[in-house]
Amino acid sequence: MSNFRIALRMARRELRGGIAGFRVFLGALALGVAAIAGIGTIASAISAGLDSDARTMLGGDVAVRLMHRAAGAEELAYLQKIGDVSRAVLFRAIARVPGTETSALVEFKAVDRAYPLYGAAELDPPAALRTALGLADGAYGAVCDESLLDRLGLKIGDVVAVGAARFRINATIPYEPDRLSGGRTINLGPRFMASDDALAATELIKPGSLTTYLYRLRLPPGAMVHGVVEDLRHAFPSAGWIVQDTTQDTPFVSRFVDRTILFLTVVGLTALLVGGVGVGNAVRHYLGTKTETIATLKCLGASASLIFMIYLAQIMVMAIAGTAIGLVIGGFAPAVLAPVIAREFALVIDVGIYPGPLAVAAAFGLLTALSFTLWPVARACEVPAARLFRDVLVAHRPPGRTYIAATGIAAAALAALAIYAAPDRKLAVWFVGGALAAMAAFRLTGLGAERAARLLPSFGSARLRLALANLHRPGAATAGVVMSLGLGVTVLVAVALIEANLGRQIAESLPRRAPAFYFLDIQPDQAAAFETAARSVPGVEEIRRTPMLRGRISAINGVPVEQANVAPRAQWVLDSDRGITWSAQPPPGTRIVAGRWWPADYRGEPLVSFDASTASGFGVGIGDTITVNILGRDITARIASLRRIEWGSLAMNFLMIFSPGMIEGAPQTELATVRATEAAEVPLERAVSARFTNVTPIRVREVLANIAETLEKIAGAVRVAAAVTVAAGVLVLAGAIAAGQRRRAYESVVLKVLGATRAKVLAVHAIEYGMLGLITAVAAAAFGTLAAWAVVTRIMRLEWAFLPGPAIATALVALVLTLAAGLAGTWLALGRKALPYLRNP
């Protein structure tokens, strides 16, 4: 019979002893695998939801997007030849309650009779969209988000004015099938939907207005979508339109989902890592109870390799079971969370079983189990058989090189899988490095704490002396608890600090540095009057104006963008139109990092000052060319300088600033930023809106509130994942405490025999676990702060502030948990009867 078969047979017999010794093992592994499987499955379910719903979300089989202008007659005729066409016009506007000064910024969407080509809008109260948008009693019909009614204090049936037109709000629109389409990265206000007929009546569409024209096409059955996209790009090469099919839609949604999933994955991997520590501890404890059996088998002639196989087989059977439990929990997570994801993130997810992420999670689970158990199993196999004859004077040999190599290979495979499976491999490499560093740091902290407890001078207090001795006696849980709970709490501290830093940026730093308002669509002939009106409002501190157009980058160094090799981080620039301006002088605060600004009287070939970061993503530098399509006309400019732009400052930043002479002639509007005191914001908005109905004020404070709301949702998801990590840590803690339960009970009995009261015994353990929790809390606060600092400054490139509140509050969790779990164990131990512990065997 082969050794392998003997090992399996022996393993099966050994497992008859029950799985009580594997509870923590199963729990820790299942939790880690469930986190990975759940996050992976949700990511797949969201992707599948985006894919299966893609036509509805895009609004057609193909979408053509134009900025500033509607499609010309020839272009429209071409589109109509291809299939059914539906047009939607999107812009931002102010909705006012007639007769009051109440107003709100809205995302206006004018739709034609064919809208929507796919899917259907849901209205409340239920009605046909056409009916709800129809003209009745001198007012156009409209539907809007419920939040607009709240903001304006209106109810269904009330009337609002947008521009020169009046609208009766006939319903709210809880579901708008193509809401995420249209190239907007962020919605600044609630949706306001009206009919195409009402658009002209608003009188808001002026030359150069920031208006998006969306043409959605429904192709006849059998038509090749890809062919149509190519035709449209080639038929009108200078149209400057962005043509998308369902495979390219909603890049910003995908990016948002990818980023969120990435953070969740990192947290999930940490949960698995913590689970791994628990697995290792549990295996060590289990094998500790098997010492006698292992020695017996050796006496009976089993080789070390056979014993290794016997115990590895048992542990891998348990690992498969733990992984399977985790897969079941993780696999069903999307079904449970689908309503929450739909409500909070407006994403329809496709609930189902996704074998891909489940297979990855299973591989993670088994590799984690292998990485954390090979070493303890190999060590246990080195138990000298002489142990059966006596415990003393028997040296424990370290495992051989083969086992060291095997452990190294398993750990390397785990790291490789973490990197391979991550959506962002560079970040995953950092994560693996950080995780190794954190584990090493916690190990050193634990060992350092044990050593410090040993070296501390003897205290007069017996309780303190006993508690300190417990921290360093042989088999102490100190190192294990510090590592496992410490890792979990580190993640929690890091998440809390990152969130607090982002919150601080949005609530404090940005409003202080950013302007109070952006005013869009100021017509050139209104500019002077606008400035006078704005300056007349007390509290207005600074007004900056600049001409603004929208244009789409169509070629890089003469290569069409579709064929250009662009780094993923710079791809967003090509996803949509970008704001552009021109200037003779460098705007105040410009930081040129390469090249030079053109002379003030420059009148030569078109030059452009370009964003340095995007330039590196495009692989271009000084002297290279960028072609921009503005209103259907391609303008090629040579890069004269590169600027470092701080997008996070929310100041007036332009990706591209052109030299004077080329684009002044194009229809354009002005963009103004106004700095004002908070008290001046409302009067300023009213003063401008009253005189310039076509000018759209964007209040930065409101935008930041919107961003904060989104951020809060993401943070909520990450917090849930972080809680799983802490749960894994608590499980490991409970396991470590349970492993020492017999010793604790025996100690309690002896102390009671010697006259100690229950309170005294409890006090000893309260000090012991208090110190253990404190060490863990301090270490986790330190490492969590370091991790948060790295993420905030290196990945998010934001200002860092150490905020002790969240760090301390979170780290205290470690202290409380350790103390609670430790004292619970002691309380149970105190209840044990003395006799069984004192009787000689």
Add this chain to the structure above:
Amino acid sequence: MNHATIIDLDDVHLMLESAGGSVNILRGITLKVGAGDTVSVVGPSGSGKTSLLMVIAGLERQTSGRIAVAGADLARLDEDGLARLRRDAIGIVFQNFHLVPTMTALENVAIPLEFAGASGAFARAEECLDSVGLAHRLTHYPGQLSGGEQQRVALARAFAARPKLILADEPTGNLDGTTGQHVIDLLFALSASHGTTLLLVTHNPALAQRCRREVRLVDGRIANGAA
């Protein structure tokens, strides 16, 4: 009796390291035991009796000197070689029985046969249990057996692979007088019927006298009975 030498120790020393420094456990043991012989090892606590058993079983490496068991020079065998030697040639009986608690009596006895890849391991294990009077306890776990029954299972296990040598360390140390007597009777009967060499460590003078030869250890040296 077959006069081939089954145990051959020549000037064997054993020194172990401990927290308090090196301890000389065995100090130049020279001992020959012929095949089929029965030898008791007696001596005060700490005289090195159990250590002698361990070096003979290959569970502890001697510091110096030569040990041959069943014709094999132990110094030439690696860990796995020693394990195979125990599997094929040595049976060990412990004071604390050391049965595997998760295995039935039958499975415990079958272990060395299974390790050796013997065919019909369970049938032979059943015969062995029958020979110690436990045919009715085959499917019982150690926890369901009395101390005497557990030691009888351990005897059956030690003899299952028909070893040339049985090493017994205080086999009655955890048993009451009557039960111990029954176990010892069985041990000697089995040794005689299999022609197995028996090396028995004991504190019990009466038990020691049942062996053909007595070796007395004092302070790691053979005080008498070396020849």
